[in-house]
Every structure is written in structure tokens, then in C-alpha cells.
Amino acid sequence: MIWQVNPSDVILLEGILLFHDPRVRGLMNMKIFVDTDADVRLARRIKRDTSQNDRDIGTVLDQYSKFVKPAFDDFILPTKKYADIIIPRGGDNHVAIDLIVQHICTKLGQHDLCKIYPNLYVIQSTFQIRGMHTLIRDSQTTKHDFVFYSDRLIRLVVEHGLGHLPFSEMQVITPTGSVYSGVDFCKRLCGVSVIRSGESMENALRACCKGIKIGKILIHREGDNGQQLVYEKLPNDISERHVLLLDPILGTGNSAVQAIKLLISKGVPEGNIIFLNLISAPQGVHVVCKKFPRLKIVTSEIEHGLNEEFRVIPGMGEFGDRYFGTDDD
Known part of the structure; x- marks a missing residue:
């Protein structure tokens, strides 16, 4: 007898021999x-x-x-x-x-995509986070406010991403002479920013990880579907490190795939890469998560999708131009 199970968010299976097969x-x-x-x-x-x-x-x-x-x-x-x-x-x-x-x-x-991809992590939304997203998405927001609130959101994403690094148990002696049982995070890590928008995330990473090495990747995005590598400068020992890949916008996923392929070609294990961004389009999430199931994506919000010009909607415009003040206005 064949039983049909309708799609559901949660399906419970029960049986004494359930784990045998x-x-x-x-x-x-x-x-x-x-x-x-x-x-x-x-x-x-x-x-x-x-x-x-x-x-x-x-x-x-x-x-x-x-x-x-x-x-x-x-x-x-x-x-x-x-x-x-x-x-x-x-x-x-x-x-x-x-x-x-x-x-x-x-x-x-959780967002529906998190139920499909266990390697996708969306920061839990609060009124504070929602309010900051409202400000940076507003086309009338000044450059000063855009940078200020973007930096706050980026810091949250970086902190959340660091929480996915491996750790070991560690005990320290407090000033009161007591023993505190805590953890010691992995110290062999580095950042890699996708030029140029990714450079906006470097200050937050440096503030969280003093003296961290940061590499650069430049990918030409226009006219070639984001697949032409133009420039890369990475730490010589990057294959021995956990890598925080920085790019505030995940759109089609083409540039991200190119950057991740480069890191893997340099010897970085796929599972050692954490991709940090502010907003992600579902299309880009599908592309990256399917191609690299062991990589982790940490983002603060999932968008509705892409328009006919492959721009993220509702989005926040050209992030790099608004952040660095090179937009037409």
C-alpha cells in the first residue's frame, strides 16, 4: 500500500524500526x-x-x-x-x-529558504533591524545616515558570521579568582572582500577581529554575466584559514560563484568559507547553496527577487555608490 504525504512544514514519522533503513x-x-x-x-x-x-x-x-x-x-x-x-x-x-x-x-x-538549505542563516529580525533596513532602503536617506546604519547592520552580520566559526572549550581565571568556563574561537581566519562593495564591510570585520588579514577579489560584472576575474590578492596561507567572504549584495550569484571557485582553487576547503552579505535574492541563494552545500551564507534579509535587469528588489540601489558617495546625486 502506498500512502501519499502532502507537503507540510513539519512531518513527524514514528515507529520502532524507523532508523533501520x-x-x-x-x-x-x-x-x-x-x-x-x-x-x-x-x-x-x-x-x-x-x-x-x-x-x-x-x-x-x-x-x-x-x-x-x-x-x-x-x-x-x-x-x-x-x-x-x-x-x-x-x-x-x-x-x-x-x-x-x-x-x-x-x-x-525561519524563512522558507532556510528550510531548504541548512547552510543558509538569516539573522532573526527585530524592530531595530527592520528600522535600519527601512532607512538604508529609503532613496531619500542622506549618505551620512546610509553609511551609519549600513555599518550597524554590517556589524551584526559579521558578529553572527563569527559565531559559526569552530571553537574549543577554555577556562580562565577572573579578577575575583574564580574559574570561568568559556570558549576560544578559531584564530586562523581571514577576510576576503569582493571589490568594491565588499570593502564597506572591512571596518566591521577589523573592529571584531583585531589585525585580521583581508584579501581582495575584483570581478567584472557587466557584459559577461559576472564571470570574468580581473584581480585577486589573497594571503599566501589562505588554504590554512577559515575565510569570511564579504559582499553586501547577493543578486544572481554569478559573481559569488566565481569568487568562491577562486578560493577553492587556492586550497580553501568549501566548509571553511562563510559568505557574509546584507541582503540576498532567492535566485542567488539557490545558485550558491546548490553549488556549494558545505559553505555557509549569513545574511540579514531575503529579498523578493530580481527584476528584468537582474537588480535586487526591493533592494537598496547601487550599494557601493551610495556607501562611498559616488552616485549621481
Whole structure:
């Protein structure tokens, strides 16, 4: 029998042998193993079979010892290793259940593209962030205000991007003589800005990472679909570093793909690249995420799309011209 499952934001699958088939496991975003004590399982079975199925305790115990428990040990318990989350005490563990519910609610609140691409991260919107986006998108905003609020948003994107770097646990002694257990982030990193709009993000990166090395990539975007590399200057040891790729606008994705290909050709592992931008068009997200599934994209807002001239809409105009004061006005 074939069952049709209609498209839904959340699909729950339940079954004691659910993790046995690797094809089914591969379709799951989260795998949960509900681990209940063996005595509790036996007690529940006795209560159910004696009250609902009119069976005597001896028959229930005989079936449990000969068939149920051996089958559990041989076929169900080994699949526990595939679980992302193990819930002890089963349905009585309300803390674990509440955490899972919160996680699902968070996923439901994400942009639809984040549900498709786990390597896409959109900063959670607040009234402050929405207000800053309103100001930098307003065509009447002065250059001074445009730079000021763009810098604030860029700083948030950079901070969020740094949070995706690998870290190790670290303990320090506080001025009170106490021990604080914290983390130490990866120090082998560098920035790479896509000239020239990407250079607007360099100050925020330097403010967060003192003395960081920053490379440059220049890609000709007009008349060649953004695929002609014109200039590059990168740290000699870039293959040994995590790279923060800087470009405030992700439009078609063509220039981004060219820049990412260059970094990979220099020996940078795809998973070591974090692409930071202010706004992203869905078309560019599709292009980059499909081609580089291990790369991470961090953005502050997803746009409606591109117009006939491949400009991001609603967008904010030519970001570099508005930021550096070279627009016609």
C-alpha cells in the first residue's frame, strides 16, 4: 500500500524500526530516540495485555522474554546510535519535549529558504533591524545616515558570521579568582572582500577581529554575466584559514560563484568559507547553496527577487555608490 504525504512544514514519522533503513534516515532532519527503562516497558506491557487483551501474566512474561526483549536488543536498540537526540524517561521527560517543541517552532519561524538549505542563516529580525533596513532602503536617506546604519547592520552580520566559526572549550581565571568556563574561537581566519562593495564591510570585520588579514577579489560584472576575474590578492596561507567572504549584495550569484571557485582553487576547503552579505535574492541563494552545500551564507534579509535587469528588489540601489558617495546625486 502506498500512502501519499502532502507537503507540510513539519512531518513527524514514528515507529520502532524507523532508523533501520538508511534511505529513510537520510530523509530526516532530526532523529529522536525515546529511551524508556526496560522495567517501565515491561510494566506497561503487562498492564496493557492483561487489561485490554485478557491475557494472563505468565503468557505475557513468556512472550516478552522469548520474543519481545530479544527483538528489541537485536533490531531496535542498535539504531539508537543514529539518533541526533536521545530522550531518557520517555514521555515523562517534559524538559526534553519542551526543548524539541521550541526547536521546531524556531524552524517554523525561519524563512522558507532556510528550510531548504541548512547552510543558509538569516539573522532573526527585530524592530531595530527592520528600522535600519527601512532607512538604508529609503532613496531619500542622506549618505551620512546610509553609511551609519549600513555599518550597524554590517556589524551584526559579521558578529553572527563569527559565531559559526569552530571553537574549543577554555577556562580562565577572573579578577575575583574564580574559574570561568568559556570558549576560544578559531584564530586562523581571514577576510576576503569582493571589490568594491565588499570593502564597506572591512571596518566591521577589523573592529571584531583585531589585525585580521583581508584579501581582495575584483570581478567584472557587466557584459559577461559576472564571470570574468580581473584581480585577486589573497594571503599566501589562505588554504590554512577559515575565510569570511564579504559582499553586501547577493543578486544572481554569478559573481559569488566565481569568487568562491577562486578560493577553492587556492586550497580553501568549501566548509571553511562563510559568505557574509546584507541582503540576498532567492535566485542567488539557490545558485550558491546548490553549488556549494558545505559553505555557509549569513545574511540579514531575503529579498523578493530580481527584476528584468537582474537588480535586487526591493533592494537598496547601487550599494557601493551610495556607501562611498559616488552616485549621481
